[in-house]
Every structure is written in structure tokens, then in C-alpha cells.
Amino acid sequence: MALSPFHLAIPVHDLAAARQFYGETFGLNEGRSSEQWVDFDFYGHQLVIHEHPQTPSQESAHTNPVDGHDVPVPHFGIVLSWPEWEALAERLQGFGTRFVIEPYVRFKGQPGEQATMFLLDPCGNALEFKAFKDMGQLFAK
Template identity: 40%
Template sequence: MDTKFHIAFKVKDIESTISFYHTILGCKLGRQTEYWVDFDFFGHQLSAHVSDAIPELDYCGRVENLKVPIPHFGCIVDGKVFRDIQNRLEDHKVDFVFKPQKRYQNKKGEQQTMFILDFSKNAIEFKTFKNDHNIF
């Protein structure tokens, strides 16, 4: 069975959300209303819902020498897709919370990772692993 995850999250408005996920990241647009919009997020379903009560991030996640934003969501992609996403973000001058970097070098779980914020300040992480057998 090929499973997909679904996540619903808060955004400040539909227009900037479409700009970020569709125009910048290249995610295919799904169904939408004036209050929510769906995206194909690298094979998974994101549902962005308009809210005026978006919580602040807490940089309490400790990973190696980084304090990462919690909550966050993201996607594990292959190396080519990771570089394509990085290039799209750089081409659109999106600021990185953490620029693309290697973690756990020469250890089990070696990966490249990058963190960004969407236009509603939702934290997103993209990862690519040296060896997919070490994801978990």
C-alpha cells in the first residue's frame, strides 16, 4: 500500500500561501476555497487553512548544535529534488532559518537538511539522506 500523509495547518492568507507553495516550491495546486487550499507537497497532501491565531515558534528542538523550530513539518526527498528545492528557494531569495548543511557526517543517519519559514512563519525542513536505510 502506498500511503500518503495529510497535514492541516494555519496560514495568514490564501494569496501568499499559493505564492509560496505553488510558485516558489512548485507544489501542484489542489482544491481551494476562500478559507483553505490544498497542495501536492511532494506526493503528500497539505491543507492550509486561514487563521488569525498562528502560534509562535519555539526553538526548543535540539539537534546536534542547532536549536530547531518546533513545530515544523517537511519532507524527505532524494538528493536531486533537495538541490532543486534549494535552487528554487535561492532564486526567489527566500531566507533560510538554517542554510543547507550536512548533519551527522560520516555517521549513521548522515543527511543534508535545510529549514525555511513560509510566508505565514510555518517552519519547514527538507532533508536528504546519504543512505535511505538510515532514515529511522
Template identity: 50%
Template sequence: MARQLTPFHLAFPVTDLAAAARFFETVLGCRRGRSAASWIDFDLFGHQLSLHQGRSMMAEGGTGAVDNKAVPMPHFGVVLAWDDWNNLVDRLRSADVAFRIEPQMRFAGEPGEQGTFFIDAPGDVALEFKTFRDFELVFAS
């Protein structure tokens, strides 16, 4: 039986709150929620994301090897439905957003086959967006 997923909450620092907020709102299309002078909540595809003015998360990060690619560490993102992922790719291309790792299929032909891409959001944040043709395979090995 499939379990019903509930929204996650993630709060993290960004180096430029205003620039990050503009990006999440205008480029990613996230709805703005509660806010104060030093933080802003967003609806990130149904999840509660809190941007806080602060130091870079990436300053001490590096990369991790996944499917022969150097992926940024730390990073986070959302697993989207197939069409939503493709629509986001189109939206980002239309906004001339540079991909850190171009949209591609990872683990082709394996149980965890997925579409993925990485972008860098303003405020020094690395984001990954994934999709699966079958959500039952998100945790397949």
C-alpha cells in the first residue's frame, strides 16, 4: 500500500535574502508565505521552505560523486511528477537559468532510473530536481 506523503519543512541560510526570494518567487513560481525582516517562507511544490538571511551553506561544502557526476554538497530539492519536471526545465530555460548539471536521465535501465538536474539559486544554494516515471521506484535499489 502506498503511503500518503506529507509536506516537509526545511529552513536554511541564504547569503542574499532579497535575491533568493525573487528567484524562488518569480523563476521557480513559489508562493510567498509568512515573513519577517530576516526570513521568508515559501511553498516549494507543496513543501514549506524557509529562507533565512545568513552565511553560505556552500562555503564548507564540496562535491559528491553520483553516477560519474560531481554533484554539489550540500544540496536539496524536490521529486516532481514527470510533466511538472519537464515544465520546470522549460521554465528555467525560458528564464535563462544556467544548469550546474544539465537535465538528464541518471541510472538508465536500472530500478532507480530518474530524470535530474541541478541549478544554483541566488543566495548560494544548490538545488536538485528529480522525476521518476514510476514513483514506486523512488527508493528502489
């Protein structure tokens, strides 16, 4: 099944820092922009960072327990192939990224086993990147 690209617009209280983070740390290509917002090609999807005062969830994220870790809510991200996920984890570690949840494999030996990592952008938006060795397990119960 071919997936349609999604569009996600998120608030950032420091446009310059967020632009550098998504452009340089992640290596995302920049699209259109103005003095208040920037489009990025987020793995084939449209991510737009919009200048906006800091939100309560950016100041202090709520968490829910998942597999023994406190997962920040809200969060967004992408499901990558296993090799892409490993390369991204290595890239982020090379940039000295502080992770909310370090890269690891959760639900080991269970349906839905997956590699995952959580981090915050410079404005406090939580991101998750995950991968499945078997993409058929994406929605496994």
C-alpha cells in the first residue's frame, strides 16, 4: 500500500535553533520558508516549524509508562527501516544528542518488537524514531 505524505505543523519558540536542529542535526532538506515558518522534507512528509510562544507541553512534557520507560506525550516521529534507524541513532549520538530515552529495542521477543529512541528538539517538542525488523509487526497486538 502506498502511503500519502502527511503534513505536520509544530510550534517552535526559537525558529533559528529549530531550523538548525532539523536542517543540520537531521540533515533534512528545507523547502519554502518565511520569517515565521520553515518547511522541511521529513522523510517524504511535510514538517513545518512555526514560530510560536513556548507551550506548556514544551516546558514540561507529560509522560506515560511504556515498557519500563517514561514516554513523553505528545510526541511525533517516523518509522524507519532498521538500517536507517541505526544510521540515524549513530548520527544523533555523533552530534552529542541528549536522549529522553536512549536508543534501544523494546518489547523484545513480543509482538511489535521495535527499535526506538526519544529526544527533544531545542524547543521541547518530543520526537520518536522507531524501526521494525518485520514491518508486518507495525500494528501487532
